[in-house]
Amino acid sequence: MPDFALNQDTELLRLIATDDPQEAEALFAAARQQREIYYGQQVYFRGLVEFTNYCKNDCYYCGIRCSNNQVKRYRLSLEQILESCRVGDMLGFKTFVLQGGEDPWFTDQRIIEMVEAIRKEYPDHAITLSIGERNRESYEAFFQAGANRYLLRHETANEAHYQKMHPASMSLTERKQCLYTLKDIGYQVGAGFMVGTPFQTPENLLEDLRFLQTLEPHMVGIGPFIPQADTPFGDYPGGTLELTLKMIALTRLLLPKALIPATTALGTISPLGREKGLMAGANVVMPNLSPKEVRKLYALYDNKICTGDEAAECRFCMEGRIRNFGFVPNMSRGDVAGWDRSA
Ligand code: SAH
Numbered sequence: 001m002p003d004f005a006l007n008q009d010t011e012l013l014r015l016i017a018t019d020d021p022q023e024a025e026a027l028f029a030a031a032r033q034q035r036e037i038y039y040g041q042q043v044y045f046r047g048l049v050e051f052t053n054y055c056k057n058d059c060y061y062c063g064i065r066c067s068n069n070q071v072k073r074y075r076l077s078l079e080q081i082l083e084s085c086r087v088g089d090m091l092g093f094k095t096f097v098l099q100g101g102e103d104p105w106f107t108d109q110r111i112i113e114m115v116e117a118i119r120k121e122y123p124d125h126a127i128t129l130s131i132g133e134r135n136r137e138s139y140e141a142f143f144q145a146g147a148n149r150y151l152l153r154h155e156t157a158n159e160a161h162y163q164k165m166h167p168a169s170m171s172l173t174e175r176k177q178c179l180y181t182l183k184d185i186g187y188q189v190g191a192g193f194m195v196g197t198p199f200q201t202p203e204n205l206l207e208d209l210r211f212l213q214t215l216e217p218h219m220v221g222i223g224p225f226i227p228q229a230d231t232p233f234g235d236y237p238g239g240t241l242e243l244t245l246k247m248i249a250l251t252r253l254l255l256p257k258a259l260i261p262a263t264t265a266l267g268t269i270s271p272l273g274r275e276k277g278l279m280a281g282a283n284v285v286m287p288n289l290s291p292k293e294v295r296k297l298y299a300l301y302d303n304k305i306c307t308g309d310e311a312a313e314c315r316f317c318m319e320g321r322i323r324n325f326g327f328v329p330n331m332s333r334g335d336v337a338g339w340d341r342s343a
Helices: 010-015 020-040 078-090 108-121 136-145 159-165 172-185 204-215 241-254 264-269 273-279 311-326
Strands: 042-043 048-051 095-100 126-130 149-151 188-195 219-225 328-330
Touching: 010 078, 010 204, 010 241, 010 311, 020 095, 042 078, 042 311, 048 078, 078 095, 078 108, 078 273, 078 311, 078 328, 095 149, 108 126, 108 136, 136 172, 136 241, 159 172, 188 204, 204 241, 219 241, 219 264, 241 264, 241 273, 264 273, 264 328
Parallel strands: 042 328, 048 095, 095 126, 126 149, 149 188, 188 219
Antiparallel strands: none
């Protein structure tokens, strides 16, 4: 097993830039070995509920940005959200991920109501929020209401690059601060970035990895950028499978305990993308629990997979795919290794 000198920026940059398939394969093998230390062959399931596609932000890459007037907007009712969780629970899910655009209709009070209602029905499930940037008081209130985890990708750790991807009203400093705040409150926190966004350089990706090492998040979401036709980045090329897999592997090597999803975006750019993600060190999948009618409307990017499937189909399809590659589906809460729930 080759040893990679990942503490050296030059070596990391070389690995990010290499197009030697043998070297990439060696990286994946090392990442798999590292993943096995804490998680064996287990792959953790999370049920994803995309509960609103309204968003007040205007990120240049994202299909549900507020300026995109081609989007049919939807917002699930509390009852619809609970129903999605019930379907998930019947299918065995012990983690619900509630994701949405930054929708002002969902005030702190409404988010608290949602979290409390889910918590009341499912005292032992993990509740993960992914609803963007709010202030410390809001994050604390959601945590008090029963939320355990929070996903907030930093998107890119480089200030200049961040500014090329977002309007001036958004700030990388604030986004990073949110991540530190969430960790401080006691959430299991997920950061992450897209691979192959317009203007991204290998140095930017190096910065992403170094930022992750500093933050030490419990989860890291990494997926290829995929153009969405009605956005300012609609004509740019998307991120590649190869580079995304390498970034997953490098993240695994630098953060051995991290929970790393094989993302839907990865499965969208390649038929076996998610399986290859697992082979490169990922250990989480997030099948969709959103009602079938709204799946297509949560279109962050074009050609998203599984938008026509029922939750049960996604659940069992993923299970089969995982087994085919020698992994073991795991429906438990799947907290990060070493997490003390009583603390
Ligand atoms: N509003 C929440 C959820 C955002 S959507 C938040 O701010 O965190 C979840 C993730 O989808 C984003 O963090 C981004 O990394 C990813 N995403 C958005 N547009 C994308 C695109 N065109 N291609 C690939 N991933 C995209």
